[in-house]
Amino acid sequence: MDSHSFLNTALVFLLATVIAVPLTKRFRLGAVLGFLIAGVVIGPQALGLVGDTEGVATISEFGVVLMLFVIGLELSPQRLWVMRRAVFGAGLLQVTACSLVIGMACYYLFGFTANAAAIVGGSLALSSTAFGLQILAERKEAGSAYGRITFAVLLFQDLAAIPLIAAVPLLASSASPHGVDPQAILRTVGAIVVVVVGGRYLLRPVFRFVARANTQEVSTATALLVVMGTAWLMEEVGVSSTLGAFLAGVLLADSEYRHELESHIEPFKGLLLGLFFISVGMSMDISLLLHQPLLVLAITGGVLAVKGMLLWPLGRIVGSLNRADTLRMVVLLACGGEFAFVVLKQAGEQRLITELQQGLIVLAITLSMAVTPLVVAIVAKAIDVKAKKPDREYDTIETAPPRVIIAGFGRVGQIVGRVLRAQRIPFVALESSVEQMDTLRRFNNTSLFFGDPARPDLLRAAQADQAEVFVLATDDPEANLRIARLVRRQYPHLKIIARARNRQHVFRLMDLGIEEPVRETFSSSLKMTRKTLEALGLSSELAADRVERFRQHDMKLLKAQYLVYDDETRLVQTSREALNDLMHLFDADDDPIAKREREEAAVAPVPAQDSN
Known part of the structure; x- marks a missing residue:
């Protein structure tokens, strides 16, 4: 590939990526699908902008090697031990069951x-x-419950992909007329032992030596050397290079250099992995979809149906999930995956499957991945509609008249409730999440009741007419505003203390007559700012003074911006003016005369008070 051709190819790849990936991400279809579509468009079967598909595939395979190394880094033995039941329980069952059923169907x-x-x-x-x-x-x-099970299954699948990739050449040799090659098996086992033993006793001293140089370029080069070296060793003995990269990652998963290695490898991995998916898209036989659409769609539907039927009892029985969460898990895990492209490509090269079989299966996997985000969105919308009519009846509230009502008993509401309970102030907390209720009830929260605070009948049952304060602690801004309107309209005597997500949320709450909404991250941000100033060398008194000045200044700015918050131009203008005012204020503080006056005021003797 000459320099001019290389530049043309690189330009086409970058342009296709910049256009396709943002489009698919915008429609929540994922970056992987964007890379595949880009490969199809620029490949020989569409626009034909890149002809050397073999050369591209050779370079892109290094992206898979880096991906396996990073996966190995994330699979530390400690992490696997903590999740052992979910990973080796649900994950093992899913992979075994699906492999057997689909394999038997193929046979x-x-x-x-x-x-x-x-x-x-x-x-x-x-x-x-x-x-x-x-x-x-x-x-x-x-x-969430289904999210943890899904993650555990995906984690085991990543583990299972490694022996599957390693098994391809072994199965190919056993399928040859000469049968199983014992030397090939011994070479494989020997190479794995060399990598494990050598990596355990050599890698850490090597990285420790390189770290003393304190040069980022050398550290990056060392990380790439380890990955490429183990991959090369495995390839020399006739085993997949990806297995070597994965083993190197696992060996370094518990080392002190793990995060540094990951940060060095990540940029290369992302670009080269994207190149791999583009090369897969370029090699896809789109003509099969045009000439045999029913067969391709039947394979796609069959894979989704079989995996879905096998995943359902896994979620219900093993994962102890309800029907809604099981359905969410099924639609996430029923599609094919990116590792299948790697395995099938190797199987095609080893003549285990024909070119036609590989093309049909790759197309089916791509289509299953394409429809997954759409199915997830449809299922989520359907479940959310059902969720508005909860399976569980709202609690009957039988309690003495409270002084405080807390709407939302999450992170914020719980802290308010703990302080009130410690001071024996009676309150009623309302929470609309069934999962949150089940968790909190274990801690003997007798003042907590299940129900939607936006329902007028529930507020009447909570005796809102006899309460003094209404704490609005829900984390959903829209629900927060609905509840605030209802309370303001039906119980105008209640003083509302409202949690706000951001400035726009503050303004909308102020529209409802709530004078000082509490911004949920404002106080903690001020505390972090004070500690940052102290770390930069300012005295604790001066840092606290600067933060307090900013707080007062921002409160004034908030009230000023409330008057013009629907005018974006005025908002920007007031923000710039406020920043200039604050800079002048701090500059005045740094004036030597002002400093001296503050110091004299700080050390001035306190006048003696008359003891009488």
């Missing part, structure tokens, strides 16, 4: 050889870690 229904059926079944049992974790993060559900 008996489609005429695959036993070895090919084992590889295809194992690859289709894997789900997309990139899609699953991204969707959980976007929906802020990684910490």
Whole structure:
């Protein structure tokens, strides 16, 4: 590839990525799908902007190697031990069941050889870690019950992908006319032992030696050397290079250099992994979808249906999830995954499967990944509609008249409630989350009741007419405003103490007559600012004074901006003017005369008071 051709190819790749990935991310379809679409468009079957698909695939495979190294870094033995039941329970069951059922279907229904059926079944049992974790993060559900089970299954799938990748050449050799090659097995085992033993006793001293140089470039080069060296060693003995990279990552997972290594490798991994998915998209046979659409769609639907049916009892029985959470888990894990592309590519190169079989399965996996975000959105909307009619009846509130009502008993509401309980001030807390209720009831929260604070009948049952203060601690701004309107309209005597997410939320609460909404991160941010100033050398008194001046200045600015908050131009103008005023105020404080006056005032003797 000459320099001019290389520049053209690089430019096409970057342009396709910049256009396709932001578009798919905007529609919440994920970056992986964006890279695949970009590869299809610039590949030989569409625009034909890049012709050297083999050269691109060779370079892009290094992205998979780096991805396996980073996955190995994240799989520390301690982390796996903590999650052992979920990972090796739910994860092992899912991978085993799906591999067996899909493998048997390939063998008996489609005429695959036993070895090919084992590889295809194992690859289709894997789900997309990139899609699953991204969707959980976007929906802020990684910490939910179904989110934890989903993460555990994905974690085991990442582990299972390694022996699956390593098994491809071994199964290919056993499928040859000469049968199983004992030397190949011995070479594989020997190489793994060398990497494990050598890595355990050599890697840390090497990184310790390099760290003394205190040069980031050398540290990055060392990390790449370790990855490439282990990958090369594995490839020399006829094993997948990705297995070596994964082992190197696992060996360093508990080392003190783990986070530094990850930060050095991450930029290379992201770019090269994107290049790998583009190369997969370039090699996809789109003509199969045009000439045999029913077959491709049947394979896609069959994979989703089989995995979904096997995942349902896993979520209900093993994960102890309710129906809604089980459905959420199923739609996240039913699709194919990025590791399947790696496994199937190797299987095709080793002649375990035909080119046609590889093309059909890759297309089916891509389509399953494409529909996953859409299905997740549809299911979430359907479940949210049902959630408005809770399965559980609202609690009957039978308690003495409270002085305080707390709407929302999460992080903020619980702190308020603990202080009130410590001072024996009667209160009633209302919480609309069933999961939160089940958790808090274990701590003997007798003042906590299940119900939606935005319901007038629930507020009447809570005896809001006899309360003095209404603490609005819900973390949903829209729900927060609905409750505030209801309370202000029906119980105008109540003093509302409202939690606010940001300045716009503050302004809308002030529209309802709530004079001083409490910004949830404002006080903690001020405290962090004071500690930052102290760390920079300011005295604690001066740092506290600067922070207090800023607090007062910002409160005045907030009231001024409230008058013009629907005018963005005026908002920007007032912010700039306020910043200039604050800078002049601090500059005046730094004036030598002003400093001397403050110091004299601080050390001035206090006048003696008459003892009489």
